[in-house]
Amino acid sequence: MRLFDARTVRDALDALKKSLGNIPVKCEEVPLLPALNRVLAEDVYSSEDIPAFDRSTVDGYAVMARDTFGAGESIPALLKVVGEIRMGERPEVSLKPGQAMKISTGGMLPEGSDAVVMLEYTQQFDDGTLVIERPVAPGENVIFRGEDVKKGSLVLPKGHTLRPQDLAALAGIGRQKLKVAVPPVVAVISTGDEIRPPGEKIKPGEIRDMNTYSLAAQVQKWGGIPRPYGVVRDDFDELCKVMVEALANSDMVVLSGGSSVGTRDLTVKVIESLGEPGVVVHGLAVKPGKPTILGAVMGRPVVGLPGHPVSAMVIFELVVRPLIFAMLGRPANYGGIKVRARIARNIASAAGREDFIRVKLEERDGELWAKPILGKSGLISTMVESDGLARIPPEKLGVGEGEYIEVELY
Amino acid sequence: MRLFDARTVRDALDALKKSLGNIPVKCEEVPLLPALNRVLAEDVYSSEDIPAFDRSTVDGYAVMARDTFGAGESIPALLKVVGEIRMGERPEVSLKPGQAMKISTGGMLPEGSDAVVMLEYTQQFDDGTLVIERPVAPGENVIFRGEDVKKGSLVLPKGHTLRPQDLAALAGIGRQKLKVAVPPVVAVISTGDEIRPPGEKIKPGEIRDMNTYSLAAQVQKWGGIPRPYGVVRDDFDELCKVMVEALANSDMVVLSGGSSVGTRDLTVKVIESLGEPGVVVHGLAVKPGKPTILGAVMGRPVVGLPGHPVSAMVIFELVVRPLIFAMLGRPANYGGIKVRARIARNIASAAGREDFIRVKLEERDGELWAKPILGKSGLISTMVESDGLARIPPEKLGVGEGEYIEVELY
Structure with a gap:
């Protein structure tokens, strides 16, 4: 299925995924600490109760709660202290009614x-008598066996991105290694005769390559490994050569640059020449980012991003990020944190088109407002x-000042 | 200044910083891509205008806008095409009234x-005549020289954490290397006779070390380099030996574990024995996390976190994170994203005490609600x-169902 009209991102991604077929998640085993921010590739169940025993959460005296019922300052409960429990050891005796242990x-x-x-609520006399002036309820100041994690329970599901507390829980159940997804390698190619690498002196008419840096960093931010191929001239043979190398050494290829018709046509021709199905989608109903190309070659996604640095970054989030997530087995809704804010001015939008507005957040009277940062999509400073x-969203013709909108934070 | 009463976090940190004196930010130079998520240690000004020339944002014809004023379908403007501008090159001729260039x-x-x-809004005839059916305003479809970044302007300030778009902007102004803060090395030590490393079989009464993993991962998450020292027994000489080694090889030492009075007393004794000023704060007016110890030895912060895994993580965020930020030169307000939500049930709190409630966020009718995850602070599963x-906040006696609260997301 080829879509050559500007389509919604969802339709375009569906079409691309259809031509790619099943996207497999590759796995590897890593120790706990390096697994931070990695994506679990297994459902982790606990083979034990955590804790494995009833555990005190305070310093004090272990008792039978019912021995303290009704205790008060005037009528304290009097118990016999029969020993002290050493840390990390099983108590040698069991408690009988009327007894307590430190x-x-x-x-x-x-x-x-x-x-x-x-x-704090006890007094101990020399003869071993414990005076208790407050009752405790059964379970008070105790973590029962299995209260944290039950044996056999699912601790963390496949696809979960590991946070510090998750590593702690996995350490708690005795895991030392985890199956996680292998980060996909994403080739990043900049094209355009006017684009020069940052190290070179530029002549009038030339600008420096910015997209390699934003896009490679976005790959890394979302869990992939970027492999930058630098700047390639607008030349069919040269671009073909680099693309073949990139396809052989990565799981996905992301091109950007040359937003002129000529460069776009070249990108299409190169993708088409490399194999079936080639270009699957050409044009998205998104602003900024209309001139986007989605293709598939050798079972790998090839994404031709628009050249303007803002458009390239926005379309990366909409198109490349979900593909990286699919390769990591990460749920599609993972990602940037979304907040609700009120838009600070009217913004018009065309029907059937998704618009993405760069905004700066401000708090006014305890409410979050989103101030649009207007400016052409060629201006990286707006990002x-x-x-x-x-x-x-596509069904809206714009938003009015004060209207609530959803903002995804960087 | 020593504070031995439970104090607010702000007072405690102020006291600690006072005894530490000036916290220097160490710097190093790194290339652009590895600088993602690093903290800038220099104010970056641009030595150039970006772009360095007036640049077209579309495919079309460069004109003098006034030549098109009043143009329409019935009275088109007719211009003479005098050439085509090649990408990446300076046009050889300048435009005169009545002329256009592709x-x-x-x-x-x-x-x-x-x-x-x-x-789209033009037609070109064979004889070089261009027919324009819509007027353009001066500046339309143009990014002027310096419109993205002005020569001499501040592009990014010292202390800023570098995002993908920042790297792109820095590439745009020709930077290849950046001065960034050296990540502080944070030693992480778990203590307690009942604590065992995850690889070992545990006996009744023992539990596995979780704090090493959550705390080391928190160090990494916030820009430090964790150096885990494993589990140390509750023994003065043993703990002293490990502490001396840790102080010699790191910028800060974070201890956790042993939340019993005995262990806490031992931690205090060890910190006091290692040098002046030793323990500076003992006890915080925070729940969870009261039994926290802040000290300074050899000009380095030493933080004794409570043993319960939830308390240790919460106090890390309140105390250790700001210290890491100070060493990175990062503004104190950097960090987890905060959202406003309505609390889903009444929660009581003591006056003068800051309470931190673990919550799960839910959307109900377009509003964000925070559902408290109750449970003892020994339960990592609640995190x-x-x-x-x-x-x-300390001045409140709790929050009522439906009240707005601030939630910092992990």
């Missing part, structure tokens, strides 16, 4: 006890000044 | 021209299930 935070409750009285992108 | 997106406008008419922390 326990530290994290200590294992003796059999028979079901609560801990905090040290630098803004905090996120506000979306105007 | 130009591609990104092309350099010839002297004399101040606007570009889009190809895994939640999306962020809601803060109840």
Whole structure:
């Protein structure tokens, strides 16, 4: 299925995924700490109860809660202290009615006890008598066996991106290695006769390559490994040669640059020449970003982004990011944090077109306002000044000042 | 100044910073791509105008805008095409009234021209006559010299954390290397006789070390380099030995574990024995996290976090994160994204105490609600299930259902 009219991003991605077929998630095993921010490639179940025993959460005395019922300052409960629990060890005796054992935070409750009285609410006499002036409820100041993680329960699902607390939980259940997705390698190619690498002196009419840096950094930000191929001239043979090398050494190719008709036509011709199905989508109903090309060659996605640096970054988020996520097995809704804000001025939009407005967020009277940063999509400074992108959905003809919109933060 | 009462986080950090004196930011130079997420250690000014010339944003014809004023379908403007501008080159001639030159997106406008008419709105005859059926305004479809970045202007300030668009802008002004802050090395030590590394089999009464993993990952998340020292027994000599090594090889030491009075006393004794000023703050008016120890030894911060995994993570964010930021020269308000949400149930809090509630966010009728994930601070699963922390400020006695609160997302 080829779509040559400007289509919605969803239609375009669906068409591309259809021609790519199943996108497999490659896996590898890594130790816990390097797994931060990686995507789980297995459902992790616990083979144990955490904690493996009833555990005190305070310093005090392990008791049977019912021995303390009704205790108060005038009628304290009097218990017999029968020992002290050593940290990291199983108590040697079990508790009988009328007895208590000294326990530290994290200590294992003796059999028979079901609560801990905090040290502050007790007094111990030399003869071993403990005076308790407040009752405790069963379970008070105790983490019961399996209360944190139950044996057999799902701790974290496949596709989850690992945060610090997740690594802690996995350490808690004794995992030392995890199956995670292998980051896809994404080739990044800039094209255009007027584009020069940042190290070179530029002549009038030339500008420096910016897209390689924003796009490679976006690849990295979203979990891929960027492989930059630098700047390629608008030349069929030269671009073909670099594309063949890029396709052989990566999981996806992202081109940008040359937003003129000539360069776009060249990109299309090169993609078509490299194999079936070639170009699948040409043109998106998105502003900025209309002149986008989606193709598939050798089972790998090839994305021709518009040349303007803002358009290239926006379309990367809409098109390349979901493809990286698919290769990582990450849910499509993962990503930038979305906040609700009120738009600070009227913005017009065409029907049937998705618009993305760069906005700066401001708080006014406890409410979040999104101030559009207007300016041509060739101005990278508008991305630098803004905090996120506000979306105007295709069915809307614009938004009015004060209207609520959704902003995805960078 | 030593504070041994439970104090607010702000007071405690101020006291610690006072005893540490000036915290220097160490710098290094790195190339652009590895600078993603690093903190700029220089104010970056542009030594050039970007673009360095007036540039077309469309495919079309460069014109003098006034030649098109009043043009329409019935009375088109007729101009003489005097050439085509090649990409990446300076036009050889300048434009005179009544003339136009063919130009591609990104092309350099010839002297004399101040606007570009889009190809779609023109017709060119064989004899070189261009028919224009719509007027253009001066500046239309043009990015003027310096419109993106002005020569001499501040592109990015010291202390800024570099995002993809920032790298693109820096590439645009020709930077190949950047001065960034050297990530501080943070030693992470777990203590406690009952704590075992995840690789070992555990006996009744023992639990596995979780804090090393959450805390080391938090160090990494916020821009530091974690150096884990594993689990140390509750033994004065052993802890001293590891602490001396950690202080010699890192910029900050973070201890956790042993939340019992005994372990806390040991941590205090060890910090005091290593040098002046030793312990500066003991106890914070925060829940969870009261039993926190802040100290300074050899000019380095030493933070004794509570042992419960949730408390340790929360206090890390409140105390260790700002110290890492200070070492990176990053503004203190950088960090987790904060959203406003309505709390889904009543939560009580003590006056004078800051409370942090783990919450899960839900959208109900277009509004964000924060559902408290209740559970003891020993349960790491409550961190895994939640999306962020809601803060109840010290002056409040709690929050009522439906009240707006601030949630910092993980």
